[in-house]
Amino acid sequence: MFILVNLKAYPCDPIEVATAARDVADASGVRIAISPQAADIARVAETGVETWAQHVSPNAHGSHTGSTLAEAVADNGAAGTLINHSENRLKLADIDGSVDAAERASLDTVVCANNPAQVGAAAALSPDAVAVEPPELIGGDVSVSTADPGIVEDAVAAAGAVDEAVDVFCGAGVSTGEDVAAAAELGASGVLLASGVAKADDPAAVLEDLVSEI
Template sequence: MAHHTIKSPVVLVNLKCYQESVGHGAHRIAQAAQEVAEESGVSIALAPMYMDIHPIKHHFGIPVFAQHFDPISPGAHTGRIPLTAIKTAGAVGSLINHSEYRLSIADIETNVQALRNEGMISCVCSNNVATTSAVATLGPDYVAIEPPELIGGKISVAEANPEIITGSVQAALKANPDVKVLTGAGIHSGKCVKTAVDLGTVGVLLASSVVKAEDPGAVLRDLVSLL
């Protein structure tokens, strides 16, 4: 089975569970993402809440990720989400182990393998260089380095802690040369994205600067402006 891929550089927007991301809000951001991706040629992907995966996939030509799925097979479980559900809804991949939804290393491994088996894209989040190294050995497509203390803030990791980015790139390459690294936490401008790419990552994982913006399209245009 062909493995889904996304051309670098990548801007992956995690819509989280923000009020601005519910229903029409998600469509508004998806519309802006599609326009800016077409104008700029930069890959812009969204990770909306589960119920918006299918509508966004249906209405817009941008890659859609899940924010999480459960390391379970279909069967007698209640209130959980197996991989087959996000795949059928149209997701090309999923975040795994986000700082706001941590998993055990065994469950991370199960989910990376499950996505690989389905030809889907795995993006494992990590909080530091040691975790980057550990999860890179599992062979995900992407590791996103996101120091938790900078998530949701106005100071980007690219400004506050460039060493964690370069350290993560080195650690990931050492563990597995095929793994690509994304930079996340506080990313809000074209300069942050440029720094992230200059430091050796293939793009960014971000949320609040786009989701909470009055004009998400204007922020996305700025984010890709120096690529």
């Protein structure tokens, strides 16, 4: 099971969260990664935790002011990247371009999708994984695996029908070890979460709970 924590632009201490994630991952043997703001990637990577970008742009080197170059995040220690998060939606051609850019820089990829139909479309682009995240549940207290387990099951089926090599992650509302266990039972191989850790008073305690039932 893979736990990917997106820090978004929350006012948390990325080094505190990264250090806690590193320690919990080392103690539990569970794969945990942190996805900070682009400006913090190098600092977070220096803690030794697996580090991901929140986005890479669908372009190579050149005249692309304001872009997030895949090679740049890789050079600063990122091992992977989110693409097409619900809060940073891309056109299909740009999702394809971002996946290609990430692969060019040897970054793992998770393409986010709203529903099983979009999961199938995303899987056709051959990312490493897709994450199903109903927008109405993002940032809430109810996990998608609890609120509507059928969405997760259908997403797993949709991805598998296109490319069995593409993993399926479960996002939106994940915050406890029970949520992680439920996602695994539904066929997900990872979870994507944010506020449950980034807004926590004690990120280490939350991370310990998240891995408690794996």
